[in-house]
Amino acid sequence: MKNSIIKLSHVSKIYQSENISFQALKDINLQINKGEFVAIIGASGSGKSTLMNILGLLDKPTSGSYELDGLSVARLGQDTLANIRNKKIGFVFQNFNLLPRTSAVENVSLPLIYAGISKKDRDIKAKGALEQVGLGEKVGSHPNQLSGGQQQRVAIARALVNNPEVILADEPTGNLDSKSGTEIVRIFQRLNSKGHTIIIITHEPEIATHAKRIIKLKDGEIVK
Ligand SMILES: Nc1ncnc2c1ncn2[C@@H]1O[C@H](COP(=O)(O)OP(=O)(O)O)[C@@H](O)[C@H]1O
Numbered sequence: 001m002k003n004s005i006i007k008l009s010h011v012s013k014i015y016q017s018e019n020i021s022f023q024a025l026k027d028i029n030l031q032i033n034k035g036e037f038v039a040i041i042g043a044s045g046s047g048k049s050t051l052m053n054i055l056g057l058l059d060k061p062t063s064g065s066y067e068l069d070g071l072s073v074a075r076l077g078q079d080t081l082a083n084i085r086n087k088k089i090g091f092v093f094q095n096f097n098l099l100p101r102t103s104a105v106e107n108v109s110l111p112l113i114y115a116g117i118s119k120k121d122r123d124i125k126a127k128g129a130l131e132q133v134g135l136g137e138k139v140g141s142h143p144n145q146l147s148g149g150q151q152q153r154v155a156i157a158r159a160l161v162n163n164p165e166v167i168l169a170d171e172p173t174g175n176l177d178s179k180s181g182t183e184i185v186r187i188f189q190r191l192n193s194k195g196h197t198i199i200i201i202t203h204e205p206e207i208a209t210h211a212k213r214i215i216k217l218k219d220g221e222i223v224k
Pocket residue numbers: 015016022023024042043044045046047048049050051
């Protein structure tokens with residue numbers, strides 16, 4: 001389908017170590033269209049992060065197919081995947097994953113270094129992204145000078161600085177108080193209204209209610 005940005009067909013993931021194998025995803029069929037705002041919910045251990053890693057090209061399915069923006073990606077090599085990931089996907093994690101002794105603007109610039117953009121243009125774009133998340137005043141602040149909610153906003157600015165089609169967030173409000181969590185969800189809603197596809201993983205039902213569609217995982221299967 002033309003409008004589909006993500007299409008998983010019969011995706012399974014089996015973690016295999018020496019003597020144990022564990023099936024974390026079972027025959028997942030999922031289509032997400034451009035411009036959707038989807039929440040993926042489920043108990044701890046239900047396979048949310050496994051699914052996110054596959055959607056974000058950080059891991060590969062054991063079997064099944066994955067089409068990202070019309071391109072079949074399930075069997076591509078690491079370098080190609082990294083390239084596609086940089087262009088198309090922005091990540092937000094529970095622990096923010098910011099570099100500690102580095103200013104907000106430098107943290108946000110990082111993906112642009114990999115994209116080969118000049119220092120001058122990196123600064124302009126990074127400041128623009130920080131303004132979009134309401135942190136125009138904090139460009140020079142280091143993570144330890146920012147609240148948890150502000151650090152997560154820096155991480156969102158970093159995720160969107162390359163203008164990716166899809167933003168994937170794994171428990172982005174998990175380390176935040178409810179007020180900061182709500183602010184973060186508002187930012188995702190605003191980015192969604194500008195056309196970004198948003199996929200947010202959460203185990204907080206209250207956070208999920210802000211999405212336009214909720215997908216529930218249980219024991220590696222979509223149950224709703
Ligand atoms: N690298 C791994 N090796 C073996 N088992 C794993 C690995 N990663 C996750 N699992 C198992 O897969 C299941 C799903 O994990 P995960 O996707 O992290 O769940 P969630 O994010 O919903 O809490 C869990 O039972 C977990 O223990």
